Amino acid sequence: xxxxxxxxxxxxxxxxxxxxxxxxxxDFQATTMFWYRQFPKQSLMLMATxxxxxxxxxxxxxxxxxxLINHASLTLSTLTVTxxxxxxxxFYICSAYGTSGSWYQETQYFGPGTRLLVx
Amino acid sequence: DAKTTQPTSMDCAEGRAANLPCNHSTISGxxxxxxxxxxxxxxxxxxxxxxxxxxxxxxxxxxxxxxxxSSTLILPHATLxxxxxxxxxxAGGATNKLIxxxxxxxxxxx
Numbered sequence: 244x245x246x247x248x249x250x251x252x253x254x255x256x257x258x259x260x261x262x263x264x265x266x267x268x269x270d271f272q273a274t275t276m277f278w279y280r281q282f283p284k285q286s287l288m289l290m291a292t293x294x295x296x297x298x299x300x301x302x303x304x305x306x307x308x309x310x311l312i313n314h315a316s317l318t319l320s321t322l323t324v325t326x327x328x329x330x331x332x333x334f335y336i337c338s339a340y341g342t343s344g345s346w347y348q349e350t351q352y353f354g355p356g357t358r359l360l361v362x
Numbered sequence: 363d364a365k366t367t368q369p370t371s372m373d374c375a376e377g378r379a380a381n382l383p384c385n386h387s388t389i390s391g392x393x394x395x396x397x398x399x400x401x402x403x404x405x406x407x408x409x410x411x412x413x414x415x416x417x418x419x420x421x422x423x424x425x426x427x428x429x430x431x432s433s434t435l436i437l438p439h440a441t442l443x444x445x446x447x448x449x450x451x452x453a454g455g456a457t458n459k460l461i462x463x464x465x466x467x468x469x470x471x472x
Contacts, residue, residue: 277459338460
């Protein structure tokens with residue numbers, strides 16, 4: 244149980260294009276999902292908190308107009324990197340947090356990550 | 363959120379127990395101790411978490427000191443596949459955000 248998937252697993256795009264990454268909780272409902280990014284040889288950095296049906300909360304220094312987050316259902320959140328540039332190349336990882344009342348409530352489960360390369 | 367301090371790296375012989383320490387002296391009463399690990403180029407994997415009692419599951423044991431200022435993750439019989447970066451994170455309260463530090467790189471040696 245507690246499986247989180249991401250799609251695509253890797254993507255290469257040209258500078259200036261937009262890229263959408265999907266995060267799904269496969270066997271549980273997630274009221275809250277989180278988005279992280281990780282540069283080589285660095286730790287994960289939290290980008291934003293995504294709550295179902297409401298606007299995402301972004302961490303300081305993360306541009307909300309560049310990283311669009313939508314959490315339209317209890318099992319799906321999307322991150323769109325708009326007008327991507329080479330400096331946006333990174334490993335993007337999502338996590339999902341269970342709904343109240345389930346044993347998943349206290350724990351976040353992570354997706355496998357999406358590697359983005361912007362040329 | 364309370365911060366944690368972990369050694370940068372540790373070695374362990376295959377088949378032996380791996381004991382990974384973590385200091386979290388500023389932990390507050392409603393915060394949990396979480397352990398995750400990240401194998402190269404993968405998403406973090408949940409290992410175990412606890413509030414104040416020791417916990418054990420099929421992967422590991424978590425020992426939390428009585429004052430909750432430190433904890434130890436124990437992998438009872440380390441294998442080569444346990445080589446990873448292990449993160450100790452303290453979190454809880456309204457946001458449940460996980461803030462990752464630099465973790466401990468555990469290298470299991472054959």
